[in-house]
Amino acid sequence: MKFSTSFVHIGILKKHLKLKSFFSLKRTLWDDFQEHVNNSSLHSLSGAQIDLKDSLFLLHKNQFLLNKIASLFKTIEVIRLDAEFNKIPADLFIQILNFLPNLDWIRISGLPSYEDIYKCDPDINEMNSFLKNNKITKLTLTNISNFEQISMIIDLFPRLQYFALRSKIHIHLESLLRWTLSKIRENNIFHPMIICIFGAEAEHDQVQKFQQMIDSENLLKDYTIHRRLNRFYLQWK
Numbered sequence: 233m234k235f236s237t238s239f240v241h242i243g244i245l246k247k248h249l250k251l252k253s254f255f256s257l258k259r260t261l262w263d264d265f266q267e268h269v270n271n272s273s274l275h276s277l278s279g280a281q282i283d284l285k286d287s288l289f290l291l292h293k294n295q296f297l298l299n300k301i302a303s304l305f306k307t308i309e310v311i312r313l314d315a316e317f318n319k320i321p322a323d324l325f326i327q328i329l330n331f332l333p334n335l336d337w338i339r340i341s342g343l344p345s346y347e348d349i350y351k352c353d354p355d356i357n358e359m360n361s362f363l364k365n366n367k368i369t370k371l372t373l374t375n376i377s378n379f380e381q382i383s384m385i386i387d388l389f390p391r392l393q394y395f396a397l398r399s400k401i402h403i404h405l406e407s408l409l410r411w412t413l414s415k416i417r418e419n420n421i422f423h424p425m426i427i428c429i430f431g432a433e434a435e436h437d438q439v440q441k442f443q444q445m446i447d448s449e450n451l452l453k454d455y456t457i458h459r460r461l462n463r464f465y466l467q468w469k
Contacts, residue, residue: 280308280309280310280311280312281310281311281312281313281314281337282305282308282310282312282313282314282315282332283314283315284313284314284315284316284328291320291324291328298324298327301328301331302331305331305332309334310332310334310335311334311335311336311337312335312336312337312338313332313335313337313338313339314338314339315328315338315339315340315341316340316341316342317340317341317342317343317344318341318342318343318344318375319342320344321344321348322344322345322348322349322351325343325344325349326349326362329362329366330361330362333365333366333367334367335366335367335368336367336368336369336370337368337369337370337371338368338370338371338372339371339372339374340371340372340373340374340385341374341375342375342377343373343381343384343385345380346380346383346384349384362388363388363390366388366389366391367391368389368391368392369391369392369393369394370392370393370394371385371389371392371394371395371396372395372396372397372398373385373395373396373397373398374398375398375399376397376398376399376403376408379407379408379411382397382408382411382412382415383411383415386412386415386416386419386421387419390419390421392421392425393423393424393425393426394425394426394428395412395425395426395427395428396427396428396429396430397412397427397428397429397430398430399430402433405429405431405434405438405441405442405464406441406442406445408429409427409429409442409445409446409466410445410449410451412427413427413446413451413452414451417451424467424468424469425467425468426465426466426467427465427466427467428463428464428465428466429463429464429466430462430463431462431463431464432462434459434462434464438459438464439457439458439459439464442457442464442466443457452466452468453468454468454469455467455468456468
């Protein structure tokens with residue numbers, strides 16, 4: 233039997249799993265996509281959201297708990313994930329994602345390095361499986377510390393239609409957008425996308441600066457860009 237709850241929090245205490253199930257959506261995840269999903273459709277979405285932010289590091293080298301997590305995921309149709317991956321080894325990062333083949337929306341805080349990911353499995357079987365089968369189209373990357381994290385996201389999730397970026401440090405916003413668009417082009421991604429950049433300290437003419445950069449460097453042709461509060465939305469078809 234599969235559960236159809238909206239939000240599931242998984243806590244781990246020593247060798248036991250603690251599962252909490254709620255029938256209300258977790259607002260912090262949906263805030264990243266609220267401009268593109270209206271409230272009525274939001275609450276009618278099927279599948280569960282999994283919160284693993286406080287538990288993942290306890291799964292390292294604990295096959296017993298990992299097996300229990302894998303078994304649990306088979307009973308829940310998980311399409312949304314909120315997790316911190318910066319505190320776990322790269323092989324566990326790939327394993328967790330492979331446990332959730334129906335993921336569509338994901339919020340990530342931190343990532344393993346490229347080097348760690350490709351060292352963790354010499355045959356890269358799990359990596360190839362994930363790249364081939366993942367269905368993730370909406371992703372928020374938080375706590376960005378370097379642009380290589382953006383490159384990794386674009387490599388790992390080529391089907392993205394919505395990509396939101398939040399930085400934990402002050403980053404030059406034009407450089408952030410330039411890097412993102414360049415990597416999308418390098419990966420030959422041509423389908424429609426929306427990029428959302430959070431810029432709480434952005435200048436009042438930031439939209440014009442983005443437009444000037446995009447046009448002068450020929451990064452995009454048919455696009456629209458607008459600002460709503462501290463967010464900048466770039467869209468093309």
